[in-house]
Amino acid sequence: MSEIKNTVVLDQRTLKRIPPFFVFFLILILGLPVVALNYFDIDFGTLAKSLGYDQRAGDFLLESQIRGYFRQAILQWSAFSLSAMTVLLAFTQCRLTNDKIALVIGMAVLFSGSVEALHTLVIDGLSPYFIDKSNLDAVIWTLSNSVSACIFIVGLLLVLYYSGTKKVQINTYILVSILLLICAFTLIYYAATITKLPEMWLHNSGISRPYEMTYLVLYLFLILVIYPRVYDKYPYILTNCIFYMGVTQSVIAIYLMILSNSPYDSAYNIAYFLKIIVYFIPFSCLIINYVFSYNAVLIAQEKLRVSEQRLKYLAGHDALTNLYNRREFSDMLAISLANSERNNTSFALFVLDIDNFKTINDTQGHIDGDIFLKEFSGRLNDLIRKGDILSRIGGDEFTIISSRLKTLSSARKLAERLVKGLNIAYQIQEKITTITVSIGIAVYPQDGKTSEELLKNADIAMYSSKKSGKNTYRFYTANLSYNQHRETEIEYQLREAINNNELSLYFQPQYNLITQEIIGAEILLRWYNKSLGNILPSEFIPIAENTGQISALGNWVLQRTCEQGRIWLERYKKNLTFAINISQVQFENIDFIENIKHIFAATTFPVSSIYMEIPENTLVQNEMKMLTGLKDLDRLKINVAIDDFGIGYTSLNRLKSLSIKMLKIDKSFVAEIQKSKDKVVVIDTIIRVGNELNMKVMAEGIETPEQLQYLISRECTMGQGFYLSKPLNKEDFEMLAYIN
Numbered sequence: 247m248s249e250i251k252n253t254v255v256l257d258q259r260t261l262k263r264i265p266p267f268f269v270f271f272l273i274l275i276l277g278l279p280v281v282a283l284n285y286f287d288i289d290f291g292t293l294a295k296s297l298g299y300d301q302r303a304g305d306f307l308l309e310s311q312i313r314g315y316f317r318q319a320i321l322q323w324s325a326f327s328l329s330a331m332t333v334l335l336a337f338t339q340c341r342l343t344n345d346k347i348a349l350v351i352g353m354a355v356l357f358s359g360s361v362e363a364l365h366t367l368v369i370d371g372l373s374p375y376f377i378d379k380s381n382l383d384a385v386i387w388t389l390s391n392s393v394s395a396c397i398f399i400v401g402l403l404l405v406l407y408y409s410g411t412k413k414v415q416i417n418t419y420i421l422v423s424i425l426l427l428i429c430a431f432t433l434i435y436y437a438a439t440i441t442k443l444p445e446m447w448l449h450n451s452g453i454s455r456p457y458e459m460t461y462l463v464l465y466l467f468l469i470l471v472i473y474p475r476v477y478d479k480y481p482y483i484l485t486n487c488i489f490y491m492g493v494t495q496s497v498i499a500i501y502l503m504i505l506s507n508s509p510y511d512s513a514y515n516i517a518y519f520l521k522i523i524v525y526f527i528p529f530s531c532l533i534i535n536y537v538f539s540y541n542a543v544l545i546a547q548e549k550l551r552v553s554e555q556r557l558k559y560l561a562g563h564d565a566l567t568n569l570y571n572r573r574e575f576s577d578m579l580a581i582s583l584a585n586s587e588r589n590n591t592s593f594a595l596f597v598l599d600i601d602n603f604k605t606i607n608d609t610q611g612h613i614d615g616d617i618f619l620k621e622f623s624g625r626l627n628d629l630i631r632k633g634d635i636l637s638r639i640g641g642d643e644f645t646i647i648s649s650r651l652k653t654l655s656s657a658r659k660l661a662e663r664l665v666k667g668l669n670i671a672y673q674i675q676e677k678i679t680t681i682t683v684s685i686g687i688a689v690y691p692q693d694g695k696t697s698e699e700l701l702k703n704a705d706i707a708m709y710s711s712k713k714s715g716k717n718t719y720r721f722y723t724a725n726l727s728y729n730q731h732r733e734t735e736i737e738y739q740l741r742e743a744i745n746n747n748e749l750s751l752y753f754q755p756q757y758n759l760i761t762q763e764i765i766g767a768e769i770l771l772r773w774y775n776k777s778l779g780n781i782l783p784s785e786f787i788p789i790a791e792n793t794g795q796i797s798a799l800g801n802w803v804l805q806r807t808c809e810q811g812r813i814w815l816e817r818y819k820k821n822l823t824f825a826i827n828i829s830q831v832q833f834e835n836i837d838f839i840e841n842i843k844h845i846f847a848a849t850t851f852p853v854s855s856i857y858m859e860i861p862e863n864t865l866v867q868n869e870m871k872m873l874t875g876l877k878d879l880d881r882l883k884i885n886v887a888i889d890d891f892g893i894g895y896t897s898l899n900r901l902k903s904l905s906i907k908m909l910k911i912d913k914s915f916v917a918e919i920q921k922s923k924d925k926v927v928v929i930d931t932i933i934r935v936g937n938e939l940n941m942k943v944m945a946e947g948i949e950t951p952e953q954l955q956y957l958i959s960r961e962c963t964m965g966q967g968f969y970l971s972k973p974l975n976k977e978d979f980e981m982l983a984y985i986n
């Protein structure tokens with residue numbers, strides 16, 4: 247960027263200097279013969295005389311004069327046309343690369359070139375007009391060289407002053423130069439019209455043409471004072487070229503001052519040769535610079551192309567795994583959709599999510615998580631088919647677009663291969679971790695006609711895989727979508743359920759099976775919503791657990807139970823126990839114990855009358871949290887019952903170490919009494935274990951007299967179930983348990 251701002255396209259290969267020998271060679275080749283001619287004082291008039299053509303001297307003089315004019319005309323014409331080309335080149339260079347130094351050179355050459363033309367017209371004998379003015383052309387010459395030196399000085403000063411952020415006012419500079427030009431022409435016109443011009447030759451003195459001193463001083467100032475500063479800032483060939491132009495101009499001045507004796511003598515020829523060189527230097531430098539800046543532009547373009555490609559790659563790929571990222575995936579999906587629509591074909595969109603990836607990240611750190619992701623995506627890449635498009639669209643979420651899908655069973659095969667092939671042990675550092683994935687599949691066109699629809703439905707299918715225990719795949723079905731919709735609706739309505747008074751408590755009596763006495767009740771939550779109707783806890787409790795609403799619900803249940811229990815206790819003085827279901831999420835919540843304390847304090851209901859039913863799987867998962875939770879409850883003297891006991895494989899040892907008051911035999915075992923011997927064995931074992939560990943045992947889900955009989959025969963003394971009583975509302979339970 248900075249190079250462009252600095253007005254010059256510089257790169258490491260830009261030519262910084264004109265090789266000095268080149269300039270001297272030029273001067274030597276072009277200038278030496280003329281210097282030699284002058285040195286031997288040879289001009290055509292004297293040459294003729296020395297050859298003895300005295301008698302026809304007049305003719306020879308005329309002829310040599312014509313030749314002299316002709317020679318001068320050619321030299322001047324060459325200088326003029328060279329200057330014109332140089333100006334053209336310089337201006338195009340400035341236009342193309344915003345090169346201010348080229349502009350300065352162009353302006354200076356434009357000026358001296360135009361004056362050159364005028365100069366040619368006023369030379370005696372060459373002019374189409376008869377201008378009888380001796381010294382006029384010498385005046386013009388001095389003026390032209392001085393003004394072009396001025397243009398250089400002013401231009402370079404401007405470049406220096408406006409370097410960096412400030413913009414050179416090109417227009418101002420051009421305007422000033424044109425003004426100078428007009429002034430110069432006016433001066434020349436004035437000089438041509440006044441009667442007497444100052445004498446230009448001082449004969450018989452060391453310096454024969456003192457006027458040349460004007461531009462000599464200016465050019466010396468340019469090359470000694472200004473040039474070094476400019477070159478410091480813009481060290482490249484065009485700056486350097488100004489130096490050589492200045493030097494050559496100075497040499498011209500010195501030659502003329504020392505060698506010239508009369509108009510149109512040989513010193514003039516030297517001057518004109520050198521003048522051509524003055525134009526030739528920028529002319530060749532501009533061409534060289536063209537070649538190099540063009541080259542620099544080519545290199546810059548190539549760099550741009552490469553970095554553009556890199557950028558495009560980065561924009562479309564995931565930096566960690568090098569797979570396509572979400573953005574690119576969206577584009578690919580849109581393309582696949584369009585292709586399938588046009589060709590009337592079908593394709594499958596797979597959404598893969600790594601199961602429990604968060605645990606890897608949490609336990610092993612993000613660096614290892616990244617290493618794993620890399621390895622995993624490599625493996626995934628090996629498993630897909632040729633032509634399938636694999637992308638990573640989230641932390642642990644991947645998608646595959648599998649086109650050219652012939653049948654649904656080929657999608658099924660791929661899904662099976664993925665589930666199986668990815669379920670392997672990965673070694674991350676020293677640790678070996680087994681990973682599984684859940685996959686959801688949506689098929690175009692039946693499962694969605696737009697990208698959004700397809701992705702949404704594949705996502706729904708993936709969540710369904712997660713729900714059904716992970717490590718599996720699911721195809722999208724309309725039913726899944728219905729469930730998803732219902733879940734969102736339940737989640738939404740549940741938020742206001744407490745406030746809208748939609749919840750109520752049901753009481754399922756719990757009996758002493760031997761005496762048939764009611765000893766308490768299990769509290770079961772009921773929810774009636776206007777738009778959804780009656781919703782079972784088995785449906786809304788898991789949603790409440792997922793969304794964190796379970797704590798509020800649990801607190802509400804406990805609060806209400808304690809309040810109601812308090813009323814009945816005071817009214818009937820009969821001490822029944824109430825069992826409240828506590829979900830695992832609620833149990834692990836940090837506020838859990840605080841909330842309980844607060845509720846018991848507020849309601850003053852005896853803690854000993856409450857049982858908290860904790861599902862057995864809570865004991866199996868997350869040992870630390872479970873242990874501290876149970877200890878806290880024990881400290882509060884709250885009775886703990888293990889709900890749905892028997893399905894979670896809790897070890898005896900562990901059970902022994904925990905302060906648990908009651909085991910509740912899961913209803914699935916009770917239901918199997920008389921049907922399956924194995925299940926009965928489980929019931930027997932639970933009863934024995936309970937008795938041995940001094941825990942109460944309660945059977946739930948007693949539905950038949952046979953089940954009841956069997957349980958009594960095994961000394962299970964407590965139970966509940968539809969056979970004994972269904973869950974009852976508050977009034978019915980009060981009637982049954984207290985009044986009757």
Ligand code: C2E
Binds near residue numbers: 783
């Ligand atoms: P659970 O704790 O095992 O509750 C017993 C469930 O079995 C209740 O279902 C009850 O109606 C049902 N039941 C009772 N006797 C019989 C029987 O003889 N046969 C059969 N087949 N079922 C019987 P419900 O009310 O639908 O509750 C389902 C589950 O929802 C409960 O299982 C409990 O885990 C949960 N739940 C209910 N209320 C709450 C609550 O307030 N908080 C929490 N966290 N969970 C609750």
Ligand code: MG
Binds near residue numbers: 827
């Ligand atoms: Mg229960």
Ligand code: MG
Binds near residue numbers: 889890910912913946
């Ligand atoms: Mg239960």
